[in-house]
Amino acid sequence: MTIGNTGRTRAGDRQAPGLAAFARLIADETRAACLLALLDGRAWTAGELARHVGVAPSTLSEHLGKLVAGGLLTEERQGRHRYVRLADARAAQLVEDLAAQVAPAPSALRPRTLRESSAESAMARGRTCYDHLAGQLGIAVTDALAARGLLRRDTGFALTDAGLRWFDAVGIMLVRGGRRPLARACLDWTERRHHLAGVAGAALCRHALDTGWCVRIGSERAVKVTPAGERALAELLGIEAAALR
Structure with a gap:
């Protein structure tokens, strides 16, 4: 037996894969560490972030690509350097709110x-x-x-x-x-x-x-x-x- 508004349910079903994919984007310790570091509001080079989170530059590059594609980061290149920052205030607010929920006392x-x-x-x-x-x-x-x-x-x-x-x-x-x-x-x-x-x-x-x-x-x-x-x-x-x- 079907209960409730099926149109609304189907709309929710269509959003579910996107929401799950977005959650997986953040649910990685290296990517989470990058997002927290970028809460300083400044642009970081990929090399700076790699040293900060303790991974190889090649590994970090893959993570940054996913965060940029997911809309959480924006990037620009100057010469041989790749700079990344949080995409906007809404992305920062999301990271802040999530961090506040899990931060230890x-x-x-x-x-x-x-x-x-x-x-x-x-x-x-x-x-x-x-x-x-x-x-x-x-x-x-x-x-x-x-x-x-x-x-x-x-x-x-x-x-x-x-x-x-x-x-x-x-x-x-x-x-x-x-x-x-x-x-x-x-x-x-x-x-x-x-x-x-x-x-x-x-x-x-x-x-x-x-x-x-x-x-x-x-x-x-x-x-x-x-x-x-x-x-x-x-x-x-x-x-x-x-x-x-």
Whole structure:
């Protein structure tokens, strides 16, 4: 006996092979490691990624080809170098959301070396999550925006009118358009709380890096707040320097 809407069922059946194939695309540790590395928002050469994930360049080339064909990565060539990056913000959001679901709690992390411990501590303090701020830094900024009535979090993330004026007064341009929301909640995998993403999150992160409020450190996504950044965030958002260190 057939139950339900057969037209809808058949449509779902037609989508099933594509969904299964997409899941298999991500369900490979090497490809997953590449996607996580590219969450820093920058373009990597194939050689850099091969060293990062610990496989031979020829092996990685096959994996990258699958990710490009699947629409998760985009590539360009400059001379003999092949550069890849996440295809767009939607691809980054997918990787972020999946990573947040499987990331271990901070208490479960057990660094094997002092260097690894230092790198993980730096990532937890502040990092980029594709193109917006994350970690303790991202949460501190998000909380400060909400506390000052610039960001609403009661029914999802949304900038208030005061928030829009604040971005304009600081000189942070919010370029709208496309399907990306102006403000979006992104689950922080170290803090287990939501930080600001979307157009506003990306613009704020870009401004922080361009003005020297934050600088990248190491080869990962970690960033740290500079003395100039501490002063600016204290003045503009009332964030104490101790919360940024």
